[in-house]
Amino acid sequence: MRFRAKIVDLACLNHFSRVVNTMARLAKMCTLRLAVDKLYFILSDKVDNGGVSVWCELCQGNFFDEFQMEGVAAEHNEIYLELVPENLSRALKTAQNAKTVKIKLTNKHCPCLTVSVELPSLSSTSRIVTHDIPVGVIPRRLWRDFREPSVPDFDVSIYLPVLKTMKSVVERMKNLSNCIVIEANLSGEMNLKIETDLVSVTTHFKDLGNPPWVSDDESPSSAQVKDLENMAEARIDIKKLLQLLAGQQVNPTKALCNIVSRRIVHFILLHEDVSLQYFIPALA
Amino acid sequence: LTECKLHLSSFLLVFGRAIHAIARISDEFCFDPVEKGLALRSVNSSRSACAYVFFSSMFFQHYCWAAVSESCQKEKPLPLPCKLIIKSVLPVFRCINMLERNVEKCNIYTNSNDHHITFQLICKHGVVKTHNLTFQECDPLQAVFAKHMCPNVLKLQSRLLADIMIHFPMSQEEVTLAVTPMKVCFRSYADEDTADYSKAMHTEIQLNPDEFDYFQVGVDSEVTFCLKELRGLLAFSEATSSPVSIHFDVSGKPIAFSIDDMVLEASFILATLSVIGDEAAPEQPPRVSQHQESKPHWNGNSHNMELAAPRSPLAKQETKIIPKMSNGDCTGIEGATIIETNDCATRELRSTHSDYHKVRKLQSHLPYFSKQGNKAFQLFHSLFFGAISFKEKDAINDTLHSLATASDTEEDSVPTQRSQV
Numbered sequence: 007m008r009f010r011a012k013i014v015d016l017a018c019l020n021h022f023s024r025v026v027n028t029m030a031r032l033a034k035m036c037t038l039r040l041a042v043d044k045l046y047f048i049l050s051d052k053v054d055n056g057g058v059s060v061w062c063e064l065c066q067g068n069f070f071d072e073f074q075m076e077g078v079a080a081e082h083n084e085i086y087l088e089l090v091p092e093n094l095s096r097a098l099k100t101a102q103n104a105k106t107v108k109i110k111l112t113n114k115h116c117p118c119l120t121v122s123v124e125l126p127s128l129s130s131t132s133r134i135v136t137h138d139i140p141v142g143v144i145p146r147r148l149w150r151d152f153r154e155p156s157v158p159d160f161d162v163s164i165y166l167p168v169l170k171t172m173k174s175v176v177e178r179m180k181n182l183s184n185c186i187v188i189e190a191n192l193s194g195e196m197n198l199k200i201e202t203d204l205v206s207v208t209t210h211f212k213d214l215g216n217p218p219w220v221s222d223d224e225s226p227s228s229a230q231v232k233d234l235e236n237m238a239e240a241r242i243d244i245k246k247l248l249q250l251l252a253g254q255q256v257n258p259t260k261a262l263c264n265i266v267s268r269r270i271v272h273f274i275l276l277h278e279d280v281s282l283q284y285f286i287p288a289l290a
Numbered sequence: 291l292t293e294c295k296l297h298l299s300s301f302l303l304v305f306g307r308a309i310h311a312i313a314r315i316s317d318e319f320c321f322d323p324v325e326k327g328l329a330l331r332s333v334n335s336s337r338s339a340c341a342y343v344f345f346s347s348m349f350f351q352h353y354c355w356a357a358v359s360e361s362c363q364k365e366k367p368l369p370l371p372c373k374l375i376i377k378s379v380l381p382v383f384r385c386i387n388m389l390e391r392n393v394e395k396c397n398i399y400t401n402s403n404d405h406h407i408t409f410q411l412i413c414k415h416g417v418v419k420t421h422n423l424t425f426q427e428c429d430p431l432q433a434v435f436a437k438h439m440c441p442n443v444l445k446l447q448s449r450l451l452a453d454i455m456i457h458f459p460m461s462q463e464e465v466t467l468a469v470t471p472m473k474v475c476f477r478s479y480a481d482e483d484t485a486d487y488s489k490a491m492h493t494e495i496q497l498n499p500d501e502f503d504y505f506q507v508g509v510d511s512e513v514t515f516c517l518k519e520l521r522g523l524l525a526f527s528e529a530t531s532s533p534v535s536i537h538f539d540v541s542g543k544p545i546a547f548s549i550d551d552m553v554l555e556a557s558f559i560l561a562t563l564s565v566i567g568d569e570a571a572p573e574q575p576p577r578v579s580q581h582q583e584s585k586p587h588w589n590g591n592s593h594n595m596e597l598a599a600p601r602s603p604l605a606k607q608e609t610k611i612i613p614k615m616s617n618g619d620c621t622g623i624e625g626a627t628i629i630e631t632n633d634c635a636t637r638e639l640r641s642t643h644s645d646y647h648k649v650r651k652l653q654s655h656l657p658y659f660s661k662q663g664n665k666a667f668q669l670f671h672s673l674f675f676g677a678i679s680f681k682e683k684d685a686i687n688d689t690l691h692s693l694a695t696a697s698d699t700e701e702d703s704v705p706t707q708r709s710q711v
Contacts, residue, residue, distance in 0.1 A: 093491045100457050114492075128450070129500030135457050138492040 009111040012072040023098040029091040031253035040085040057287040068279035086144035097121040097137035160264035161238035164190040167211045173251035189239035238265040240288040306383035307529045311522030315341045338561040340433040349553040433559045440537040441508025448527035468512040511540045514563040
């Protein structure tokens with residue numbers, strides 16, 4: 007098992023740091039899956055993370071100048087590592103004016119992801135900052151826990167409002183209630199609601215637009231007999247929603263959510279070279 | 291009677307940062323005006339860190355110092371007593387940003403007759419904030435540390451030091467400095483006893499000797515010291531924009547971070563961790579040090595910091611030795627030997643176990659400032675806050691932070707290194 011990668015471009019480094027920062031806000035521990043052409047940050051829906059799951063996919067070519075990976079075996083040419091994303095985020099944070107950043111899998115007192123940052127210095131030789139981040143190697147027999155989740159059979163799919171606006175709305179609601187109801191319909195309308203004994207607050211969004219999904223078993227031109235006004239809704243933990251919204255430092259190219267009434271809300275955020283899927287289960 | 295005035299806001303910032311830096315060491319410090327200037331001294335509860343900042347009279351717009359003899363005291367007139375103020379002074383300088391923007395002048399004056407020290411901040415728009423604090427007398431301690439005898443000396447710009455330390459998280463307790471003639475390395479230190487030793491992230495910074503203004507390595511060494519205690523000095527040195535000098539030796543011997551400027555000097559002396567292999571330090575009988583003898587310096591077996599009073603207090607004539615704890619318990623037990631002689635008090639903290647971590651957790655046997663042994667009441671009265679509370683001297687642990695404290699986004703809270711008295 008070998009892994010070495012290098013970033014030389016500051017914009018790429020910045021971008022990669024932002025992805026890692028987002029993960030750090032969403033999960034205490036997560037899985038980093040390394041494949042030949044892609045990297046994935048994965049959190050699978052376990053009870054201890056509240057049933058939330060995260061799937062973040064990056065094209066390595068868009069970030070790394072060099073990327074060499076040799077998996078556990080020839081026919082399973084991938085590496086699955088368990089790590090604390092906050093550590094990686096911290097290691098990259100002070101590298102913002104680095105000449106190069108190298109990341110490699112090493113074995114110090116335990117398997118580590120070693121981040122080696124070459125910084126400009128006042129002397130002829132660069133300053134080198136090395137961070138050893140302990141990781142756990144996930145054995146192959148557990149890999150099936152980390153498969154890409156499928157898009158659920160949703161009732162409504164809708165584009166999200168501007169994330170900054172959504173975040174400030176949800177942030178204020180957080181002080182009033184622990185859960186929030188997201189409802190939306192196929193007419194581009196979405197409501198965020200909280201209800202307590204004392205107060206109900208609803209924020210209405212209109213004209214958001216609904217993404218055109220093409221279903222496998224229907225031809226796209228067949229008429230959809232669906233009530234466009236019908237709201238699909240799910241009640242979810244407000245903190246989990248806020249974790250997602252607070253972690254977004256840059257506006258995604260596309261942001262949408264799929265609601266399965268009273269079951270699950272599936273968020274998809276697409277940037278140029280990163281896609282993030284976030285599943286929040288509905289509360290009883 | 292001492293009176294000093296600080297006028298320029300940039301000087302006020304430096305002064306405020308000095309107070310904050312000292313606050314990282316201990317909850318109490320000694321405010322010691324002398325003829326040439328004002329000294330601030332502090333020692334932490336486990337005696338593993340000692341801070342000293344000296345502002346020469348030229349630092350101040352106006353500095354006036356006069357010795358007063360107290361007729362109510364003993365027959366011999368006292369020199370101006372050193373004063374001890376707890377961290378009740380910290381709220382005065384709490385919000386550094388506010389200081390810079392709003393405060394035009396700061397007057398500090400003392401009157402030893404009624405044991406008061408007054409901090410008067412003259413702010414914009416005609417606002418005057420007056421803080422009246424009562425002090426107790428104390429005997430200041432300073433570490434006896436021969437900088438010139440250190441084989442290793444590094445001098446670097448404060449900006450560089452800050453750029454190095456920024457790579458360590460604020461939660462990082464200890465850091466190791468490792469030097470050879472070819473390179474300098476700062477790395478995070480993790481106690482092998484802690485539960486998450488293997489899970490902890492490890493950070494290391496390597497620098498070329500070229501980056502230093504002055505680089506002297508007489509002996510390869512690795513010294514581990516407490517970074518948290520140093521953070522205040524980092525902010526302080528950036529405010530003074532003076533270079534920082536680091537004097538150190540091999541592991542176990544103290545490390546000193548100092549600033550030497552035209553109008554001020556500062557030195558923070560920290561104990562360093564001894565390498566574990568060294569632990570067979572034989573018990574030594576307590577030494578009596580006379581004033582005439584040269585101060586006992588470091589030997590391979592005593593991992594301690596010597597603290598001495600810089601001037602002769604009104605001391606007892608006899609020599610008093612307080613025995614250590616029983617020799618039977620060797621591991622992790624420290625004893626404090628207090629030796630008083632005619633003219634000076636030397637306190638040596640000896641460790642039978644070289645790990646200074648243990649020092650921190652151990653009770654100190656005697657409060658270090660109590661000389662005459664008379665109880666004094668601590669009265670804190672601040673006109674600004676309008677609150678009064680009485681505290682017994684020994685109950686200093688119940689500090690008065692229940693009074694209004696400004697929110698301070700800049701500094702971490704004062705570390706709670708208290709001896710469990």
